[in-house]
Amino acid sequence: MAGNPGTLFREIDPPHGLLPSVLARIAVARRRAARLRFAASGTLALVSVLILVPAVQYAASEFYASGFSDYASLFFDSLSGGFSRELLYSLLDSLPSLALLILASAAGALLWSLKRTNRDARIAFAPLSLPA
Amino acid sequence: MEKPDEELVVEHLAGNEEAFTLLVKRHLKGIYSFVARLAAEEADDIVQDTFLKAWKGLRSYDSRSAAFKTWLTRIARNAAIDHLRKKKPLVFSDFGDGTEDGFPDPEDSEPLPDEAFARAEDAQALEEALKSLQPLYREVILLRDMSQLTFEEMGAVLGAPVNTVRSRYRRGLARMKRLLESVHQKGM
Numbered sequence: 041m042a043g044n045p046g047t048l049f050r051e052i053d054p055p056h057g058l059l060p061s062v063l064a065r066i067a068v069a070r071r072r073a074a075r076l077r078f079a080a081s082g083t084l085a086l087v088s089v090l091i092l093v094p095a096v097q098y099a100a101s102e103f104y105a106s107g108f109s110d111y112a113s114l115f116f117d118s119l120s121g122g123f124s125r126e127l128l129y130s131l132l133d134s135l136p137s138l139a140l141l142i143l144a145s146a147a148g149a150l151l152w153s154l155k156r157t158n159r160d161a162r163i164a165f166a167p168l169s170l171p172a
Numbered sequence: 173m174e175k176p177d178e179e180l181v182v183e184h185l186a187g188n189e190e191a192f193t194l195l196v197k198r199h200l201k202g203i204y205s206f207v208a209r210l211a212a213e214e215a216d217d218i219v220q221d222t223f224l225k226a227w228k229g230l231r232s233y234d235s236r237s238a239a240f241k242t243w244l245t246r247i248a249r250n251a252a253i254d255h256l257r258k259k260k261p262l263v264f265s266d267f268g269d270g271t272e273d274g275f276p277d278p279e280d281s282e283p284l285p286d287e288a289f290a291r292a293e294d295a296q297a298l299e300e301a302l303k304s305l306q307p308l309y310r311e312v313i314l315l316r317d318m319s320q321l322t323f324e325e326m327g328a329v330l331g332a333p334v335n336t337v338r339s340r341y342r343r344g345l346a347r348m349k350r351l352l353e354s355v356h357q358k359g360m
């Protein structure tokens with residue numbers, strides 16, 4: 041008997057309503073989870089927009105203040121007469137890296153959260169399609 | 173050809189919700205049969221909880237450590253214990269040394285009770301005998317003789333060493349044999 045399992049008890053057919061009930065509970069849980077994620081990613085998108093506006097202003101002011109555009113113009117003009125390593129270093133040195141980092145982070149967070157928000161919204165607000 | 177469970181798990185985690193529906197359909201009958209014999213009155217709720225917990229915890233499933241069926245059966249068993257504890261505290265406290273029902277433990281050399289089972293032509297008698305067993309023994313017999321798990325898989329489900337599971341199974345069969353014999357004697 042011990043070496044021959046599966047001979048004593050046969051499987052029982054579950055009630056007809058059990059499968060739809062299981063799938064319905066999963067569908068409801070899935071929608072609830074999507075709504076929570078939607079709220080989180082929507083909040084992140086909003087915060088990203090709020091950060092993005094001053095980040096753009098800060099980056100623009102830093103560009104003007106750093107003289108980056110002047111160095112860039114000088115660098116590209118000089119290319120016709122030969123490559124200048126010193127001008128390149130000056131150009132890189134004048135790059136407003138902190139402002140760019142903030143701007144890129146805010147833009148990245150906004151894009152990522154919009155993508156998530158869009159995906160979760162489709163699940164969170166779609167009508168439940170329960171099996172018959 | 174049918175996709176293996178583990179492949180369906182990967183598909184579900186990649187975003188295919190239909191893959192989990194297939195897993196539910198595939199395992200519903202087996203899990204229901206196991207649960208219904210452990211806790212008949214609450215089987216529907218326990219089965220629903222089982223699949224919901226599996227759905228929520230699927231990311232933690234590691235196909236290298238256990239087959240999906242083993243993992244799912246373990247969830248079902250724990251869900252059944254939770255339900256039974258809520259209903260009647262300490263009902264599973266007899267998951268101890270298994271000597272509470274007064275039957276002596278069988279020797280390892282004792283033959284397995286084929287004869288007694290062969291006599292139990294009536295499936296109803298088997299079901300009644302199973303119901304009379306402590307949950308400790310009932311579950312090992314179901315895992316082995318209905319779910320067709322190996323002793324290693326049963327050990328993973330029960331969280332017990334293989335040798336313990338093996339001896340528990342033998343004791344369970346011996347106790348069932350005595351129960352069936354007493355039923356048979358009463359019927360004569």
